[in-house]
Amino acid sequence: MEHIGARDRRVDDVEVRQMRYFIAVAEEKHFGRAAQRLHMAQPPLSQQIKALEEQLGTQLLVRTTRKVDLTAAGELLLARARLLLAEIEKLEQDVKLVGQGASGVLRVGVSGTATYRLMPIIVQAAREHMPGLRLSVQGEMLTPEMEIALEEQRVDVAVLRPPIRSNQLSLKFLEKDELVVALPEDHELASRGLLDLADLADEPFIAYPMSSAVNAISTEACRRAGFSPQIVQETQETSTLLSFVAAGMGVALVPTARRMFALQGIVFRQLRNAPAVDLAVAWKTDNETALLKKFLDLFETPATTEGNQA
Amino acid sequence: MEHIGARDRRVDDVEVRQMRYFIAVAEEKHFGRAAQRLHMAQPPLSQQIKALEEQLGTQLLVRTTRKVDLTAAGELLLARARLLLAEIEKLEQDVKLVGQGASGVLRVGVSGTATYRLMPIIVQAAREHMPGLRLSVQGEMLTPEMEIALEEQRVDVAVLRPPIRSNQLSLKFLEKDELVVALPEDHELASRGLLDLADLADEPFIAYPMSSAVNAISTEACRRAGFSPQIVQETQETSTLLSFVAAGMGVALVPTARRMFALQGIVFRQLRNAPAVDLAVAWKTDNETALLKKFLDLFETPATTEGNQA
DNA sequence: TTGATTCAGAGGAAAAAAGTATCAGTCACC
């Protein structure tokens, strides 16, 4: 005899068409209207639904001549079938796109805070517009690291904070992020809405490493505000940095994080005349891959505020 | 005339049957054998594949009379169609279960170690407080995987290790697990009761993948202890990981496992100032099913140690 | 060149789906 793989069944398969039919009926709660919506007559629709119920061995609808209702199983099927159809449509699109030649792998480096805020957006956009593209993301990097990685072609694109030293790289400005103050929630300054940098003159600071752009800007801003920050702890990872703040070890200046970590024990407060750091996307100028170009195009759409990017 | 909703298309729909056919051909790389496997003749199979290609407007296969190969689009379709079919089968099962009187089905994703320790407790609690609920559990997953699965609603709840990037998800803190050292029982350090991380500086490490939270925390902790772990083997499954340790290939850091594997050949040792990883339950914020709410309530009862969760 | 192998096409048979006509149950309303 012959072994029949479970994958190769035939007859009693639920088909996409049946799911569409079921969704229509479930949504309209009315065979007639559903049939109309599907541009078909009512009897074959009834038949298909009945067949579906038989295939699943389960009653999906409670029919009276007066109205149609969903059983629990029907509700489940409705919810999941909708998702499934959406997935199938997405798959169709993706296959078409890949058929038209969008595919490959890009290695992306991302700087500290952008890892959590911007990167998911980028990944999402890439998924949408460049399906088949694999992104290999390395987060929580510092600008100098990324410069070297770009030059050595260990990454293809980097989301970093200018300025950069290298002249082999190209930059595209993305946005300007104001720095905000991260405070332990029980800190006395936490009760105030808007702070001056000078208010922090005597506070212990948790800071990014010296080589980071955020640190450079922060230190410079403090100097102008008339004090030199007392750094008690230095750390590269934003998540770690914020844990230190939560633990009450000090305060920190971090780039605006609109919907950042709902981190317990931390509050964010705005600064008057807040210093700001730029965010830009960088790539090696002589890298002229079609894939890279298309990826960079993803950054075009949002109103690319042409700010200064030094 | 009449507006046709995008959901209600007809003719050019990709059907489940076609996907099955395509998978067979793609796997066999041979129309004849695929047809045999599908219990049909070869010509109709060719026709269906051709029709599929036309519907997608994309070439999926490169045929010579000598062999069949996949295009990039074909590879994509193969991978995704497999997943899709698996989901459809799962859906069928779930609908049947609910039809037979289960009050509902929740799909749960669970991260590595929690699979063995916490999951049985959860399942037990669910059985007790929500009889009729069927849990469909997928274990040994990584946080990024689960995030995507939650967003795409392929799972309803996930037990994962923060941090998460997505902002569509909600989190509820569960517990903090200290990392312990897993050692081969004949290891020289096994004779000591409490270890320092620095003791492991020269040991070969078996580690979870880079994208896992445990790996991130471990690596960071080692860095602080003044060394960079030498990773000789990477693996996703805790059971596999521990087998490597048992085989004497190296040591590993794993989350506390009170009643973990009584795996022969392994001993666990505590660490001084042990790093810890959080465990949380996550769900898609806009999923407001009654079933999900009730399930989440199960996590309320234990004295929810309010720790900070970076 | 010949034979074996493999995929595609043509035309007819079988199966599935859709259409038409009709029936039977329920409810609103007089």
Place this chain on the structure above:
DNA sequence: GGTGACTGATACTTTTTTCCTCTGAATCAA
């Protein structure tokens, strides 16, 4: 309580789709 309007199911026919058999064209090995 009877009547008519409305709704979904059934019976049967027509149309469409899928599948099968037979055959042909292309490729490769000997």
